[in-house]
Amino acid sequence: IKITRNRSDRTLFLNQSSYIEKMVSELKMEQDSHKAQKQPITGYDALVPASEMDERTDLRVYQQFIGSINYAMTTIRPDIAFAVNKLAQYMSDPANYHQSAVKHIVRYLRSTKDMNLRYGPENPNLIGYSDADYGGDKSSRKSTTANVFLLGGGAVSWLSRKQRSVSTSTTEAEYIAMSTCSKQGVWLAQLLRDIGYAQYLGDNPWTGNLLGD
Secondary structure (H helix, E strand, O other): OEEEEEOOOOEEEEEOHHHHHHHHHHOOOOOOOOOOOOOOOOOHHHOOOOOOOOOEOOHHHHHHHHHHHHHHHHHHOHHHHHHHHHHHOOOOOOEHHHHHHHHHHHHHHHHOOOOEEEEOOOOOOOEEEEEEOOOOOOOOOOOEEEEEEEEOOEEEEEEEEEOOOOOOOHHHHHHHHHHHHHHHHHHHHHHHHHOOOHHHHOOOOOOOOEEEO
């Protein structure tokens, strides 16, 4: 990870372009020609487990792709969290169309390798956002939980994960997502208090700021 600091603006930038270039080379996609991709995944609602009629892709290669893009996601790329979570669900039995979707993520990362995570003084306090779809997984009818926490205006924690149970309403799906977000918020708030930075929790160091969609 490349860290760039601007002392006069009091900003910090995190960049991962070197890792992405290395990843593209290791996945043998450096000669892959493509248009610049603006989205990490398209048509995700049509992704389902492989059927008996679907042609399978190489399992080891697929898992290598997932592992590589998952590392990029967990470090500084929250924008691909949903896409990686979605495609990682098919690691045990991937079809060719799953592999095509994974390669699309790699092309997106390659197109956006110069994107940065930026931290600055404008919004210093910790704030969390929670969201959920409703029955987004067409095969299991389970919903997806997502959340992101910002500190200094930049993401410091993010999550996209299929819920464990089937929600019977949008309210239930959102409630489960907010519950997960709240648990993470409690942990982050305690971490800030433990290291002596409780001032970044706002006026009351024993409360947090969580927003749900």
